[in-house]
Amino acid sequence: MSPSPRRPYQLPIPDLNDKIEALLEAARRESTNPADVELARQILVTGLHLLRDGTSRSELKLVNSALKELRHAFRVFKPYAPIRKVAVFGSARTRPEHPDYGQARKFSEAIVRSGWMVITGAGDGIMGAAQGGAGRDASFGVNIRLPFEQQANVTIAGDPKLINFRYFFTRKVVFVKEAHAIALFPGGFGTHDEGFEALTLIQTGKSEMVPIVFVDEPGGTYWRDWYDYVTTHLADRGLIDPADLDLFCVTDSAERAVDEILGFYRNYHSSRYVDGRLVLRLHVAPDDAQLEALNDEFGRLLDSGRIERAEAASTDESEMPHLPRLRLHFNRRRIGGLRSLIDRLNAFALVPAPPFDARRRAIFDDPLPPGQVEEEEDVGEWGLG
Secondary structure, three states: OOOOOOOOOOOOOHHHHHHHHHHHHHHHHHOOOHHHHHHHHHHHHHHHHHHHOOOOHHHHHHHHHHHHHHHHHHHHHHHHOOOOEEEEEOOOOOOOOOHHHHHHHHHHHHHHHOOOEEEEOOOOOHHHHHHHHHOHHHEEEEEEOOOOOOOOOOOOOOOOOEEEEOOHHHHHHHHHHHOOEEEEOOOOHHHHHHHHHHHHHHHOOOEOOOOEEEEOOOOOOHHHHHHHHHHHHHHOOOOOOHHHHHHOEEEOOHHHHHHHHHHHOOOEEEEEEEOOEEEEEEOOOOOHHHHHHHHHHHHHHEEEEEEEEEOOOOOOHHHOOOOOEEEEEEOHHHHHHHHHHHHHHHOOOOOOOOOOOOOOOOEOOOOOOHHHHHHHHOOOOOOOO
16 A cells, blocks of 8 residues: 555554555445545544553553543434533532422423423432422433542433533533523532533533523522622622623523523524624524624624625534525624624514524634644654554
8 A cells, every 4th residue: 555645644654654545445334424534634643642642551541531421422422413401509408308409300391391301410319309390301410530529410410411521611511502591590510610611611602502490499689699790709899791690590580491491592593603703593684684783782793794695614413504695793791782683683582483493502613823723743763663
């Protein structure tokens, strides 16, 4: 076999590159998309680079385990990709007689009646309440293996949609990818961690906008006190933009929480960045007068240009080319304003969009500086002797 042509991110040993190419050629029947095959090639090359780098056995185990459990999670969620899902967080220690427990169950019953599914950490307390309200068929469990907590609750135990993770970071990736909304009930460190993680990813523009609701028991003040703290010590001190307070909703009503989530997708579908511009997929495009009004009201959110209608950038069905789009040169520092723009777009839809047209959320992959790309692709010298 003649040596394969040199590509970016290859090994410095032609014989090994040829063997990788032969392996991929044999497996090419699994995917006809050249871009997918190229990514698989880079995964193989990365694995061999780990050996070249003298990576320790414990580090190799970490990478191996993380890759395997992510692959398993992707496979479990794939058949349910068209159905929107809400991630529910809250304390594993909440007792069934506590009002928070009943509130979580009530919320999940209502959201499932609207065609959604529920994802929890699979434990007891709020998680057990949410999955009890959702029922086994509409539940996913993403459990974390802990030395003292937690075993899967009775609703999801033994179900094929229960996934057990070794690592919090892989578990978080799955929550970010699969959840189209987030509902937080009173809880401890883990609940606050998940809430701030979601807010951080949205605020920094690393993931798509989703509705986030903080739900108290009826008349409760757990999250209302938290909101007062965030307002006083973060927004008023300039540590966050005041508009960032629009990224979430605090309520003591399960019905209000459900309405907040469903209303977010009344017209808005999803988003992605194409050539540095934000593209919003919608079900109903604004007419000329509405578009002019949007530019007048939300022009401050733009780095340049105007909000304009656009065609799909790809004929790939995964890009849902049938949906109308808006394109804008969005200033990513004004993420709170983007939520207000989405709310305005949702008001244009006379009837709600169908619930079964979801897609996995995008984790935005911003380009790296050229120097860092070169560092990642640096093949160096392999000491094989």
